[in-house]
Amino acid sequence: MMVSDESSAVAGSRRWWARAAFAFAFLAAATPLVFAGLLGTVGLLLVGVGGVVVTVAALYWFIASRGLLRWVSLTVAVLSPIVVLILFTRADLLVFVVASVVLAFLSVLCARAALRGRPSDTTVREVAAPPARHPVLIMNPRSGGGKVAKFDLQRKAEELGAEVVLLEGAGAVDVTDLARQAVERGADLLGVAGGDGTQALVAGIAAENNLPFLVISAGTRNHFAMDLGLDRTDPSRCLDALVDGVEVAVDLGRINGRPFVNNASFGVYAEVVRSPAYRDDKAGTVLQMLPDLLAGQSGAPLVTRIGDVTVRNPQAVLVSNNPYGTSDLAGLNRRDRLDRGVLGAVTVSVASARQAIGLLRRANVRGLTQHTTTEVIVDSDTPQTPVGVDGESLLLPTPVRCTIEPGALRVRVPRDRPGVRPAAPTVDWVRLRELAWHRRPG
Structure with missing residues (x-):
């Protein structure tokens, strides 16, 4: 009652x-x-x-x-x-x-x-999790402008019984090798204090070995941590999961077999980030490269197959581990859930001022498409395609295949955490009318 x-x-x-x-x-x-x-x-x-x-x-x-x-x-x-x-x-x-x-x-x-939606619409099912006996945490001291040292993460983790491996000289260190070595030493939990790209690689090893995975929000943007409902202002609070944690099962994306936790981007963004000049002069590189990229004079034309839908020559493609919210123009704000078992796919084709104006009305179907699917294939006429995977620039063999592994990753999170703030819903006036006057859709 x-x-x-x-x-x-x-x-x-x-x-x-x-x-x-x-x-x-x-x-x-x-x-x-x-x-x-x-x-x-x-x-x-x-x-x-x-x-x-x-x-x-x-x-x-x-x-x-x-x-x-x-x-x-x-x-x-x-x-x-x-x-x-x-x-x-x-x-x-x-x-x-x-x-x-x-x-x-x-x-x-x-x-x-x-x-x-109701709060339950964004709540992932939790299960009780006993404390880990041999947790191994990989930490990148340079990530997030030095958050590992700023929040004293190494000492705090070791006091909680964790083995800490620091990524010193990361250019010569393969983080996946470090994770595999930790598993061989008997680790029963793997964790990362670093950027989303590093998180994804270690998450892949954890999923392969059915081990719980601990996310420590010590990166720059921490999008994965945000969508898990973790505290991004104080990464040391993520360590609470070692002593008072619960487990949630979330999906893991795969791009040509490589794991990703957030998204993979193709086209304009991937081409710009790939440029050697981008790190030293981001704005100048973007302004220099965009005219040729938008006109199709540089970068290979893409053909994107999203389930049964084919989109030819988009300027940008974004494939995400679960769809982003749809309240903004491109639908790229945050993900309410990470366990829906589908990829989100957004394509943008803006080859003229008219198409750019059409995006304001969302009337240009070819200009902006949004889908959910279990597989996305991005093809081109070159042997390799530039891709930005969780913020890292890569060259992957063509065609590039993105898939989703439902519930593949066991994430250990603190029982007490900020939680997921739902994405703002799309304003649907038809549904609003039904809500306002009790009218049911036909």
Whole structure:
């Protein structure tokens, strides 16, 4: 009875959030109509939409051109919103535009509150885990700007009974060999304090030997740790899993047999990162290479097979271990779950300013595709294809095959941890209408 009452309360709350979303949306549309009239509102829309279109087109030409045209395009991109603001101000309509934008923002917030899933939708099943007898932790002292030393991870881990192996002179050390040697010495848990690329390689060895794997968030971005719900501000808290931990089974991606925990990227990003100049001058290298890459004058054309779907000549392909959320333009924010047993696949094809503008409406199907599948094959007419795998630049034999291994990795996490913050849901007005007025989909 108590569960039923709780479910009814949640349903009622979501219903009122949905109704509030419609109310704010109505006010956002009505505000300019009331204060500016029909003709004024049409003018506002034309000026506002025109400003956005011009800005997006100019930004595309900025990244796709060189020389004078590039800097003219940048000037237009900067001046366009300024001109729009001046026009609104001179017409005494700026305050109504701002009010309408604020109301629209509130509408989106309410819509997401109504559509957000239950906490159980992002909760991975946990099982009890006894303390490890011989845990071996591999630590990279240089990772994350020296977080191993900053948080005194080696000493704290050794005090908890772990054997710590430091990656000294990493250029000559194969981390997979270190992990295999640890298994031969009788390790019953493998862990890594380092970047996601290092995490993935050791995770692969742990999965092969059916050993629990410990993630210590000592990298720069720690995307894998974030999607596991670990503390990224204090990596030493991850060590709590050694004494008071639980296990969760998550999926492991494979790219030509190599493990990955986050994603593999093909096309523009992989080509840029591969450049020797990228580390010393990231922005300059991107601006130098993008025009040829977007025009197809450098880099091999890709053919991507996503299940039964074939996408030809995309500029960028991203394959992820479980799909990312879909609330932003490309669907690349965070993953609610790591145990769905599928890959996420996003392709982007933007060969003109028109296609770039089409992405704003998500109407350009060829320009942006999003899928879930169990296999992605990326082919080209070259023997090797550049790929960015968990942030590391690699050259892999063509065709490149990405697969998913459901529940292959046993991850040991602290019982007490921040948890996964759900990705913001896509605003679906049809579903909102059903929530607001109890209408069921047909």
